[in-house]
Amino acid sequence: MGDKSIQKKQYIIDVATTVFGELGYKNVTMKDIVDACDISRGGLYLYYESTTQLFIDVMKSQAAAGNDFTSLISEDATAADILLLFLQEEKKDIFRKKNNLNRAYFEFYFDQKPSKADNIYKKKFDNNVKMIGKLIEIGIETGEFTCEDPLAAAYNIVYLVEGLKSTALTLGLSPDSFDRQILYILQSLGIEVS
Amino acid sequence: MGDKSIQKKQYIIDVATTVFGELGYKNVTMKDIVDACDISRGGLYLYYESTTQLFIDVMKSQAAAGNDFTSLISEDATAADILLLFLQEEKKDIFRKKNNLNRAYFEFYFDQKPSKADNIYKKKFDNNVKMIGKLIEIGIETGEFTCEDPLAAAYNIVYLVEGLKSTALTLGLSPDSFDRQILYILQSLGIEVS
Amino acid sequence: MGDKSIQKKQYIIDVATTVFGELGYKNVTMKDIVDACDISRGGLYLYYESTTQLFIDVMKSQAAAGNDFTSLISEDATAADILLLFLQEEKKDIFRKKNNLNRAYFEFYFDQKPSKADNIYKKKFDNNVKMIGKLIEIGIETGEFTCEDPLAAAYNIVYLVEGLKSTALTLGLSPDSFDRQILYILQSLGIEVS
Amino acid sequence: MGDKSIQKKQYIIDVATTVFGELGYKNVTMKDIVDACDISRGGLYLYYESTTQLFIDVMKSQAAAGNDFTSLISEDATAADILLLFLQEEKKDIFRKKNNLNRAYFEFYFDQKPSKADNIYKKKFDNNVKMIGKLIEIGIETGEFTCEDPLAAAYNIVYLVEGLKSTALTLGLSPDSFDRQILYILQSLGIEVS
DNA sequence: AATGAATGAGCCTTCATTCAT
DNA sequence: TATGAATGAAGGCTCATTCAT
Numbered sequence: 016m017g018d019k020s021i022q023k024k025q026y027i028i029d030v031a032t033t034v035f036g037e038l039g040y041k042n043v044t045m046k047d048i049v050d051a052c053d054i055s056r057g058g059l060y061l062y063y064e065s066t067t068q069l070f071i072d073v074m075k076s077q078a079a080a081g082n083d084f085t086s087l088i089s090e091d092a093t094a095a096d097i098l099l100l101f102l103q104e105e106k107k108d109i110f111r112k113k114n115n116l117n118r119a120y121f122e123f124y125f126d127q128k129p130s131k132a133d134n135i136y137k138k139k140f141d142n143n144v145k146m147i148g149k150l151i152e153i154g155i156e157t158g159e160f161t162c163e164d165p166l167a168a169a170y171n172i173v174y175l176v177e178g179l180k181s182t183a184l185t186l187g188l189s190p191d192s193f194d195r196q197i198l199y200i201l202q203s204l205g206i207e208v209s
Numbered sequence: 210m211g212d213k214s215i216q217k218k219q220y221i222i223d224v225a226t227t228v229f230g231e232l233g234y235k236n237v238t239m240k241d242i243v244d245a246c247d248i249s250r251g252g253l254y255l256y257y258e259s260t261t262q263l264f265i266d267v268m269k270s271q272a273a274a275g276n277d278f279t280s281l282i283s284e285d286a287t288a289a290d291i292l293l294l295f296l297q298e299e300k301k302d303i304f305r306k307k308n309n310l311n312r313a314y315f316e317f318y319f320d321q322k323p324s325k326a327d328n329i330y331k332k333k334f335d336n337n338v339k340m341i342g343k344l345i346e347i348g349i350e351t352g353e354f355t356c357e358d359p360l361a362a363a364y365n366i367v368y369l370v371e372g373l374k375s376t377a378l379t380l381g382l383s384p385d386s387f388d389r390q391i392l393y394i395l396q397s398l399g400i401e402v403s
Numbered sequence: 404m405g406d407k408s409i410q411k412k413q414y415i416i417d418v419a420t421t422v423f424g425e426l427g428y429k430n431v432t433m434k435d436i437v438d439a440c441d442i443s444r445g446g447l448y449l450y451y452e453s454t455t456q457l458f459i460d461v462m463k464s465q466a467a468a469g470n471d472f473t474s475l476i477s478e479d480a481t482a483a484d485i486l487l488l489f490l491q492e493e494k495k496d497i498f499r500k501k502n503n504l505n506r507a508y509f510e511f512y513f514d515q516k517p518s519k520a521d522n523i524y525k526k527k528f529d530n531n532v533k534m535i536g537k538l539i540e541i542g543i544e545t546g547e548f549t550c551e552d553p554l555a556a557a558y559n560i561v562y563l564v565e566g567l568k569s570t571a572l573t574l575g576l577s578p579d580s581f582d583r584q585i586l587y588i589l590q591s592l593g594i595e596v597s
Numbered sequence: 598m599g600d601k602s603i604q605k606k607q608y609i610i611d612v613a614t615t616v617f618g619e620l621g622y623k624n625v626t627m628k629d630i631v632d633a634c635d636i637s638r639g640g641l642y643l644y645y646e647s648t649t650q651l652f653i654d655v656m657k658s659q660a661a662a663g664n665d666f667t668s669l670i671s672e673d674a675t676a677a678d679i680l681l682l683f684l685q686e687e688k689k690d691i692f693r694k695k696n697n698l699n700r701a702y703f704e705f706y707f708d709q710k711p712s713k714a715d716n717i718y719k720k721k722f723d724n725n726v727k728m729i730g731k732l733i734e735i736g737i738e739t740g741e742f743t744c745e746d747p748l749a750a751a752y753n754i755v756y757l758v759e760g761l762k763s764t765a766l767t768l769g770l771s772p773d774s775f776d777r778q779i780l781y782i783l784q785s786l787g788i789e790v791s
Numbered sequence: 792a793a794t795g796a797a798t799g800a801g802c803c804t805t806c807a808t809t810c811a812t
Numbered sequence: 813t814a815t816g817a818a819t820g821a822a823g824g825c826t827c828a829t830t831c832a833t
Contacts, residue, residue: 041235056795064829125316171390171393173372178367182368185315196365251806251821444816445815446813446814510704513703524768558777559782563753567756567759573702626822627823628824638824646825
C-alpha cells in the first residue's frame with residue numbers, strides 16, 4: 016500500500032469518525048460512509064470490508080491521538096493536580112459535541128465477545144486504573160491523600176467515570192453533576208476542598 | 210381487548226424478554242419475535258407495531274416485578290444491611306444469565322431523546338438515589354456511617370453501579386471485582402469491614 | 404334473510420356510500436368498511452365477501468334513489484325546461500361534496516370487463532340518451548329546438564357530461580365552466596338565451 | 598448519471614409504458630415493473646423509488662413524443678381539415694390497443710391533488726383548447742365555420758373528447774359512435790358534410 | 792485503484808380471508 | 813348471527829456485497 020493509499024485510508028477514518036460520532040456504531044451503514052466520504056461504493060470496499068473493520072481503525076486512530084497522563088507523573092505537578100486534570104479531560108470527553116464516540120464505543124463492545132485479544136478500550140481502561148493507582152500511592156506518600164486500598168480506589172474512580180459516561184448517554188448528565196462527583200472523589204481521598 | 214388477548218400479550222412480553230435478553234435491543238427484529246413466539250407475522254402486529262413499543266412493555270413488565278427497597282427501611286434491619294442488600298440485588302442483576310436486559314436498556318436509551326417524560330429507567334435511577342440518600346442519613350443518625358454529603362454519596366453509588374453495569378457488558382466484569390467495589394463503598398462510609 | 408338482516412345490510416350500504424365517496428373505489432379495503440361501520444371483520448363477511456360486491460349494492464341503492472326525468476316529460480314543462488333541469492341535476496352531482504361517487508364509478512368500471520350484463524351505469528347512460536333524444540324530438544315539434552340529428556345530439560350531450568364529470572375529477576372544473584357548456588348546448592339547439 | 602444509465606432509464610420507461618397500458622396506474626406494483634424489465638428489485642430502486650415517479654416519467658416521455666397540431670395551422674390545410682386531423686388522432690389514441698395509457702392517466706390524476714403545478718395533462722388540455730379555438734376563429738374568417746362563441750366551442754370539443762375517452766374505458770365505445778360525434782361537431786360548426 | 796450499476800437476501804407492513812367460539 | 817384473533821401471501825424498501833469496466 017503506497018503513500019497515497021495510506022492518506023486515503025486516513026481520510027476515510029477521519030470522515031468516519033464524524034459519522035460514528037453522529038450516529039453511533041450500530042446505525043452506521045457502508046452507504047453512510049460512502050456518502051460522507053464522497054467516494055464510490057467499490058472504492059470504500061478496497062479499504063474496508065465492513066463498518067466493524069473501519070470502526071476498529073477509528074478507535075486506533077483515537078487511541079494514538081489520546082493523552083498520556085503517566086508521562087505527567089513526577090513532574091512538578093502534585094498528585095491531586097494530575098488526578099484533577101485527568102477527570103477534567105474525561106469531562107471534556109463526555110460533554111464534547113463533535114466527534115463524541117462514546118455511544119459508538121458502547122455499542123461496538125456490546126456486540127463483541129467480552130475478551131477479544133486486541134481490545135483497545137480495555138487497554139485504555141487498565142492504563143487508567145494503573146495510572147490512577149500510582150497517582151494515589153504517590154499522593155499517600157506526599158501526604159496529599161488518605162486511602163487504605165489504592166487499587167480499589169483507582170478502580171472505583173474508573174468505574175465511576177464509566178457510569179457517568181453511560182448515564183450521560185442514556186438519562187442525560189449535567190456538567191454540574193459531574194463536578195459534584197469530582198468533589199466527592201477528592202473528599203473521599205481526604206482532600207480538603209475549599 | 211379481552212382476557213385472552215391480555216394473556217397473549219403477556220405471553221409475547223415474556224418471550225420477548227428472553228429475546229431482548231439474548232440479542233439486546235437494536236438487533237431484535239419483528240421476525241425474531243415472531244419466530245420465538247411461534248405466531249404469524251400478522252399476528253404479532255395485532256399486538257405490537259414495532260420492537261420499540263414491545264420493548265417499552267417489556268420494561269414496564271420488569272418494573273412492575275422489581276423490588277422496593279424503600280419499604281425495608283425502618284424495619285429492624287440496619288442501614289448498612291439494607292444498603293448491602295441493595296448492592297447484592299444489583300450484583301444479581303448484573304451477573305444474571307437469563308433475561309438480562311441491561312444491554313437492551315442501554316441500547317434503547319441510546320436511541321431515545323434523553324429526558325422523555327415517561328422514562329422508566331430514570332424513575333428507577335432517581336428512586337435509587339433517593340432511597341440510598343435516605344439510608345445514608347439514617348446510618349449517620351444511628352452512627353453507622355460517616356459522610357459529609359449524603360446526596361453526593363448516594364449519586365456516587367448509583368453512578369458507580371451504572372459503571373459496573375456497562376463495564377460488565379463491554380469489557381467484562383468478575384463477581385470479585387464487584388465485591389471489592391462493595392467493600393470500597395462501605396469503607397468510604399466509615400464502616401469497618403472484617 | 405330476515406328483516407333485521409335487511410336493515411343491517413342497508414346500514415352497511417349507507418356507511419359504505421360515504422366511504423366510497425371519500426376514497427373512491429380502488430382505495431377502499433374491507434377494513435375501511437369494518438371500521439366505518441363499527442362492526443366486526445367476520446360480521447361484514449356475513450353480508451359481503453368483497454368490496455366489489457358491496458360497491459355493486461351501493462350502486463343499486465343509488466340507482467333506486469335516482470331521479471326519473473322521463474316521468475316529467477309531457478307535463479306542463481317545456482322540453483328546454485326539462486333539459487335544463489337534467490343538466491342542473493348533473494351539475495349538482497358533479498359538484499356535490501358529500502357522497503360523491505363519481506370517482507368510485509370510474510375506478511370500478513375501469514376494472515370491469517366493458518360489457519358486463521348487469522351494468523347499472525350503462526343502463527343509466529342509455530336511459531339518459533333515450534330521454535334526451537325524446538326531449539329534443541319534442542322540442543323540435545314544439546318549435547323550441549332546431550336539430551338535424553336528435554339522436555346524435557342526445558349522445559353528444561351525454562358524452563359531454565361524461566367529459567365534464569371526469570375532467571372535474573382529474574384537472575378540476577369550475578361551476579362557471581359547467582354553466583358555459585350548458586349555454587353552449589342550448590345555443591347549439593337553436594335556443595336564444597338572454 | 599452516465600449515458601448507459603440514461604439508456605437503462607429509458608428502457609425502464611418503455612417497458613413500464615406497456616405495463617401501465619395493460620394494468621392502468623393503480624394496479625401496477627414495483628414488482629410488476631421488476632418482472633417486466635427482468636431486473637432485480639434493488640436495481641429498479643436505483644432509478645425509481647415509486648410507481649408514481651415512474652409514471653410521471655412515462656407521461657413526460659409520452660408528451661415529448663406527442664404531435665403538435667399548432668404547427669400545422671397556416672399551412673395550406675383548411676381549418677376543417679386540421680380539426681378533422683386532430684379528431685382522428687384522438688380516435689387513434691382512444692382505440693389504440695397497445696400502450697393505451699388513458700386509463701392510467703385517469704387513475705393517476707384521480708389520486709393527485711387537482712391543479713398541481715407541473716400537470717402535464719392539464720398542459721395538453723389547455724393547449725388543445727387554445728389550438729382548437731384558434732382553428733375555429735380561422736375557420737370563421739375563411740367562411741368555413743359558423744360559430745358565435747369560438748372559445749366555448751373549443752372547450753366543448755375538448756370536454757366531449759374527454760367524455761368519449763372515459764366512456765370508452767367504462768362502458769365501451771365503438772369507432773362508429775366516435776365518427777358520428779365527429780360528424781355532429783362539424784355540423785354544429787355549420788359545415789355541410791356529404 | 793476506482794467506479795457505480797446490479798444483485799438478492801431480509802425485514803417491514805398491510806390486507807383479504809378464515810375459523811373457533 | 814356475530815366476534816375478533818390468527819394466518820400467510822404480497823408488496824414495499826434497504827443494505828451488504830460483487831463485478832465488469
